[in-house]
Amino acid sequence: MSEPFSARLRAATWSDHSSAEQTTFLDDLTRGRLTVAAHAALTAQHYLVYQVLEEAAAHWSGDPVAAGFHDDALTRLPALAEDLAFLLGADWRDALTPVATTAEYTARLRQVAFTWPSGFVAHHYNRYLGDLSGGQYVARALARSYGLALGGDGLRFYAFDGIADLTAFKDAYRARLDAAPWDAAEQDRIIEEVKLAYRLNTDLLADLGRVHPNPFPAEVVAQIMRHMNDDHPADSLLICRATLPEPARPDATAAVMSGMDNRGIEFQAVIKGVETPIRVPFAQQLTERAQVRVEVTRLYREACALLGVPAR
Numbered sequence: 001m002s003e004p005f006s007a008r009l010r011a012a013t014w015s016d017h018s019s020a021e022q023t024t025f026l027d028d029l030t031r032g033r034l035t036v037a038a039h040a041a042l043t044a045q046h047y048l049v050y051q052v053l054e055e056a057a058a059h060w061s062g063d064p065v066a067a068g069f070h071d072d073a074l075t076r077l078p079a080l081a082e083d084l085a086f087l088l089g090a091d092w093r094d095a096l097t098p099v100a101t102t103a104e105y106t107a108r109l110r111q112v113a114f115t116w117p118s119g120f121v122a123h124h125y126n127r128y129l130g131d132l133s134g135g136q137y138v139a140r141a142l143a144r145s146y147g148l149a150l151g152g153d154g155l156r157f158y159a160f161d162g163i164a165d166l167t168a169f170k171d172a173y174r175a176r177l178d179a180a181p182w183d184a185a186e187q188d189r190i191i192e193e194v195k196l197a198y199r200l201n202t203d204l205l206a207d208l209g210r211v212h213p214n215p216f217p218a219e220v221v222a223q224i225m226r227h228m229n230d231d232h233p234a235d236s237l238l239i240c241r242a243t244l245p246e247p248a249r250p251d252a253t254a255a256v257m258s259g260m261d262n263r264g265i266e267f268q269a270v271i272k273g274v275e276t277p278i279r280v281p282f283a284q285q286l287t288e289r290a291q292v293r294v295e296v297t298r299l300y301r302e303a304c305a306l307l308g309v310p311a312r
């Protein structure tokens with residue numbers, strides 16, 4: 001028996017999936033290296049895409065094949081509107097400016113998803129099966145990183161309350177892909193359209209990465225580390241000592257900065273001759289490089305006050 005279409009589709013597009021999954025923007029966003037404004041920006045772009053995709057779903061509601069793929073429980077637009085109102089306030093519609101790729105994406109949807117039923121299915125599969133799969137991982141990471149409640153305000157887009165069993169739903173969706181009356185040539189066209197959809201999603205995320213870059217990429221952290229370790233080793237030691245319980249403070253004899261992110265700075269301290277990692281949280285999440293100097297100076301002054309050392 002030949003390979004089911006759903007398996008062929010997945011295999012033929014999995015490298016395109018990897019490109020979408022591994023964008024720097026999504027990585028930075030899910031790891032909490034950006035701000036909630038970046039999450040709001042992605043939500044706004046989603047709104048623009050789903051506006052057209054769900055208009056197309058309504059357009060095909062009487063089609064014997066295309067209609068079978070949509071389900072009211074998938075509809076995302078009301079959840080996106082609620083998320084945007086929560087994240088941006090009552091004026092959220094002012095933020096609905098498409099980045100370049102979103103304009104290209106919605107133009108492509110208008111071009112194919114209202115005239116070619118399987119073209120609609122290609123885009124439908126790409127977004128909704130992704131939301132039901134990796135989207136669930138993304139939601140958990142966003143909840144953790146930006147202090148949002150999973151399935152609650154700001155994250156309703158990722159919550160499919162009307163679908164009790166996501167795996168069973170996806171299996172039934174794949175069964176519909178397998179049962180659809182498409183010949184090999186039509187299946188090939190669908191695969192090409194799904195590849196294009198992945199490319200549009202990858203490029204959209206790259207566009208957002210240019211608007212919301214990680215303020216502390218590896219090369220910036222390396223520069224800050226070099227500066228701290230060349231010019232401020234004694235200050236690093238004071239900051240580390242101040243984090244220790246009072247009797248242990250004299251046991252710390254050296255410290256070098258070993259890393260940082262937007263929430264804290266890390267050192268390798270030598271305590272009783274043993275290299276020991278110490279992480280000191282910042283008072284707030286930093287969003288730009290200039291804040292690092294201010295925050296490290298504050299930590300240094302607080303350490304001086306605690307240890308009874310005169311500050312410079």
Ligand code: HEM
Pocket residue numbers: 006009010017020021022026030125126127129130131133134135137138170198201
């Ligand atoms: C951090 C980002 C992502 C992660 C971790 C991720 C992870 C996954 C995983 C584990 C699956 C397999 C689930 C299963 O077989 O049940 C999957 C499937 C899928 N993902 Fe993603 N994904 C991510 C981003 C994306 C993006 C950006 C898109 C495109 C818009 C996308 C579209 C899809 C689709 C269409 C499937 C279904 C493939 C199939 O089984 O036919 N994913 N994803």
